[in-house]
Amino acid sequence: MFVYHTHSGIRYLALLLGVAALAYALYGVATGRPYDERMRKLAGFFSVTLQINVLAGVALLFTNRGFYPQLGMHVLFMIGAAVVAQIVPSVMRRRPMEERTFMPHAVSVVVALALVVVGILAIPGASVFGSRL
Numbered sequence: 484m485f486v487y488h489t490h491s492g493i494r495y496l497a498l499l500l501g502v503a504a505l506a507y508a509l510y511g512v513a514t515g516r517p518y519d520e521r522m523r524k525l526a527g528f529f530s531v532t533l534q535i536n537v538l539a540g541v542a543l544l545f546t547n548r549g550f551y552p553q554l555g556m557h558v559l560f561m562i563g564a565a566v567v568a569q570i571v572p573s574v575m576r577r578r579p580m581e582e583r584t585f586m587p588h589a590v591s592v593v594v595a596l597a598l599v600v601v602g603i604l605a606i607p608g609a610s611v612f613g614s615r616l
Contacts, residue, residue: 504592
């Protein structure tokens with residue numbers, strides 16, 4: 484039960500960090516301000532939180548009642564979201580500071596959050612903002 488509650492609770496942290504990273508990226512795009520360390524950290528925290536939640540979800544597969552086909556789709560979408568969230572911070576880290584921009588972060592966070600939503604909805608009876616219906 485601990486693993487389930489951990490997995491369930493981390494999703495809210497991931498959502499909060501995703502929304503914060505998206506808002507900051509859009510703010511940076513709208514104001515034309517130079518790229519800064521805060522964007523890199525927000526995107527990194529969002530990515531790490533998704534990765535931790537994927538690991539907790541995999542642990543949940545081994546400690547819960549079983550596996551069914553829709554759960555497989557959920558796992559695939561969540562792994563995809565974690566990968567998408569990691570790509571842009573990894574690429575930006577290797578670029579010179581003057582070549583870094585906010586827009587790739589905004590796009591990757593939107594795609595990652597969309598994959599999370601689709602992955603959650605792949606589970607029958609699941610809701611994006613709560614437990615099973």
